[in-house]
Amino acid sequence: xxxxxxxxxxxxxxxxxxxxxxxxxxxxxxxxxxxxxxxxxxxxxxxxxxxxxxxxxxxxxxxxxxxxxxxxxxxxxxxxxxxxxxxxxxxxxxxxxxxxxxxxxxxxxxxxxxxxxxxxxxxxxxxxxxxxxxxxxxxxxxxxxxxxxxxxxxxxxxxxxxxxxxxxxxxxxxxxxxxxxxxxxxxxxxxxxxxxxxxxxxxxxxxxxxxxxxxx
Amino acid sequence: xxxxxxxxxxxxxxxxxxxxxxxxxxxxxxxxxxxxxxxxxxxxxxxxxxxxxxxxxxxxxxxxxxxxxxxxxxxxxxxxxxxxxxxxxxxxxxxxxxxxxxxxxxxxxxxxxxxxxxxxxxxxxxxxxxxxxxxxxxxxxxxxxxxxxxxxxxxxxxxxxxxxxxxxxxxxxxxxxxxxxxxxxxxxxxxxxxxxxxxxxxxxxxxxxxxxxxx
Numbered sequence: 001x002x003x004x005x006x007x008x009x010x011x012x013x014x015x016x017x018x019x020x021x022x023x024x025x026x027x028x029x030x031x032x033x034x035x036x037x038x039x040x041x042x043x044x045x046x047x048x049x050x051x052x053x054x055x056x057x058x059x060x061x062x063x064x065x066x067x068x069x070x071x072x073x074x075x076x077x078x079x080x081x082x083x084x085x086x087x088x089x090x091x092x093x094x095x096x097x098x099x100x101x102x103x104x105x106x107x108x109x110x111x112x113x114x115x116x117x118x119x120x121x122x123x124x125x126x127x128x129x130x131x132x133x134x135x136x137x138x139x140x141x142x143x144x145x146x147x148x149x150x151x152x153x154x155x156x157x158x159x160x161x162x163x164x165x166x167x168x169x170x171x172x173x174x175x176x177x178x179x180x181x182x183x184x185x186x187x188x189x190x191x192x193x194x195x196x197x198x199x200x201x202x203x204x205x206x207x208x209x210x211x212x213x214x215x216x
Numbered sequence: 217x218x219x220x221x222x223x224x225x226x227x228x229x230x231x232x233x234x235x236x237x238x239x240x241x242x243x244x245x246x247x248x249x250x251x252x253x254x255x256x257x258x259x260x261x262x263x264x265x266x267x268x269x270x271x272x273x274x275x276x277x278x279x280x281x282x283x284x285x286x287x288x289x290x291x292x293x294x295x296x297x298x299x300x301x302x303x304x305x306x307x308x309x310x311x312x313x314x315x316x317x318x319x320x321x322x323x324x325x326x327x328x329x330x331x332x333x334x335x336x337x338x339x340x341x342x343x344x345x346x347x348x349x350x351x352x353x354x355x356x357x358x359x360x361x362x363x364x365x366x367x368x369x370x371x372x373x374x375x376x377x378x379x380x381x382x383x384x385x386x387x388x389x390x391x392x393x394x395x396x397x398x399x400x401x402x403x404x405x406x407x408x409x410x411x412x413x414x415x416x417x418x419x420x421x422x423x424x425x426x427x428x429x430x431x
Contacts, residue, residue, distance in 0.1 A: 140357070147350040151343040160338060161354060164331035165361055168368035175372050190371050198364055202357065209353050212276055 003083045007091035011065075012098065021061040021099050029057040029107045037114035046115040047177035051170045054107055055137055055163055058100045062141035063158035065096050066149035075149070075214055085211040093142040093203075100141075101134050122180045125188055129180065132195035133173030139199050140166045143206040147213045169198045223410045226403035230256075233396045241393075247311040250304050252397060256404035257300040258326070264294025264408055265333070269359035272352035281423060282416075284348045287355055288340055289415035293408055295333045301326055321369035328365050332358040 015021055032053045041049065069075045078088055108130075111117060120126055141162050148154040148161075163170075176191035234252030241248040271287035274280075305323065306316040317323065336354050339347055389397065 143353070143357075147353055148339075151339070151347055151350060153338075153342045157335065157339055157342065161332070161335040164328050164335060165354075165357055167328045167331075168361065168364040171368040171372055175368075194364065194368055194371065201360060201364070205357060205360065209276065209356070212349055213353060 003087045004091045004094070007078070007083070007088060008094050011092065011095035015095070015099060021064060022102060025057045025061040025099070025103045026106045028060060029053050029103055030110050032056065033107060033110045033114055041115075043115045043117055044178070044182075046111050046117060047181060048174040049115075050107055050111045050177065051133065051174040054100070054104050054134070055166060055170050056159065057103055057107070058137050058141055059159040059162045060155075061099065061103070062096055062138070062145040062162065063148065063154055064145075065092060065099075065142070066145040067154070069149065079214070085214060086207045088214070089142065089146070089206050089210045092146070093138055093206075096142050096145075097134060097138045100138055101130075104130065104134055117181060120181055122185070125192075126177070126180050128192060129173055129176045129188065129195070132192060132199060133169060133176075135199045136169030136173070136195055136202070137162075137166050139202045139206065140169075143202065143210070143213070146210065166198075169195055172198075219406055219410045219413065223403065223407040226399070226406060230396070230400040230403040233399060238396045239390075239392050244312050247308060250308040251393075252400045254301060254304040254308060255397060256401040257297045257304065259401050260404045260408045261294045261297035261301055263405065264290045264297060264412075265329070265355075265359060267412075268294065268355050272355040275352045276349065276356075281348075282420070284352065285416050285419040285423070286412075287352065289412050289419060291333055291336055291340075291355065292415060293411040295330070295337060296411070297404070297408065298326065298330050298333070302330060319369070319372070321366050324369035325362060325366045329358070329362060332361065 033049065036045075036049045036053075066075075069078070075088075079085075112119075141158075144158055144161055144165070148158055151157060172191040172194040176188040176195075179186045179188055179191075230252065234249050238249065238252065240246060267290040268287045271283045271290065275283035275287060305326075309318070310316050332354075336351060336358060339354060340351050343350065
């Protein structure tokens with residue numbers, strides 16, 4: 001278990017010092033939200049815009065999270081240190097989760113302002129949608145980021161794969177968010193189940209195949 | 217070779233049966249005949265992606281290049297048939313539903329699946345032999361994603377009611393239509409097998425050439 005914390009801490013320290021991911025993702029998210037707001041979309045489109053924005057901004061960051069492990073062969077080092085590949089995946093995913101969640105918090109703030117959304121009533125359910133939606137994106141994005149770390153054209157490929165592959169999660173998260181923000185309301189248990197199933201399925205697949213993905 | 221002859225004969229016969237022999241549908245009139253292309257294309261595309269999924273799992277486990285070539289070839293051909301589905305669907309939808317497109321669960325699933333395999337094919341094109349493992353993983357994830365995409369689309373649709381023109385399927389097809397539909401399905405699947413065989417053979421030759429050092 002300690003390897004998990006070491007890698008997670010290392011990633012957060014690197015991000016804290018280099019600030020490679022968070023600022024560029026956050027600014028891209030703000031820009032996309034400002035553009036959609038400026039072009040006249042109304043509040044009822046906000047949940048969909050929010051989640052698509054997070055997915056797009058996330059995909060630009062997640063592709064780089066593993067690149068920093070390959071540009072100087074650091075992944076080899078981790079493998080030589082006999083770290084369980086599953087731990088590498090989980091630790092990288094946890095670090096990515098924290099970074100994407102931070103981007104998403106900023107995006108939520110911007111959406112509230114730009115689209116003039118009332119302070120939501122059902123905050124607990126919204127928090128669960130937030131966690132599971134982010135978890136789905138990161139579970140998929142971390143696996144893809146690792147697979148594509150050494151690939152040519154990875155910056156173009158990752159969004160093209162992450163966006164359609166995470167489409168069900170984005171659709172469910174946007175649908176649940178819309179319902180939680182609307183006056184009419186309605187249950188979101190179905191969406192939450194889908195997000196949970198999505199996260200569990202692809203974390204399991206990632207743990208199964210991760211060894212194949214990072215070996216040379 | 218036998219497959220090629222079969223496909224070359226069955227495809228035009230199937231089209232002629234669909235256009236000349238199949239009876240006119242009572243509600244939809246003539247435009248319904250696109251069914252005989254649309255439905256066999258769907259079946260063939262999903263069959264092809266299933267083959268890609270199975271071959272990708274086999275490749276990850278055994279690491280034998282022939283499974284990788286089979287997965288790649290089947291995905292290519294599957295994508296051609298899925299493109300045909302997405303082109304014939306709106307042509308059929310416009311006269312019958314009154315709309316080119318609707319975000320029905322099956323349409324949404326087919327479209328997103330098309331994007332997933334577009335990404336898959338680009339990954340293969342750009343990363344060559346080294347990308348085989350990554351491609352296998354993408355194929356596996358993409359295939360497992362299909363039920364989730366369908367599920368999420370069904371759920372979203374309950375928020376927005378379906379267009380009234382777009383009703384649930386009517387009764388099962390009468391035999392005169394069903395036989396022709398099944399014939400066309402068989403013809404399309406044989407055509408898929410022809411393309412698949414050709415592409416697998418080409419890729420096998422290419423890798424032989426690579427080994428022999430010829431450019």
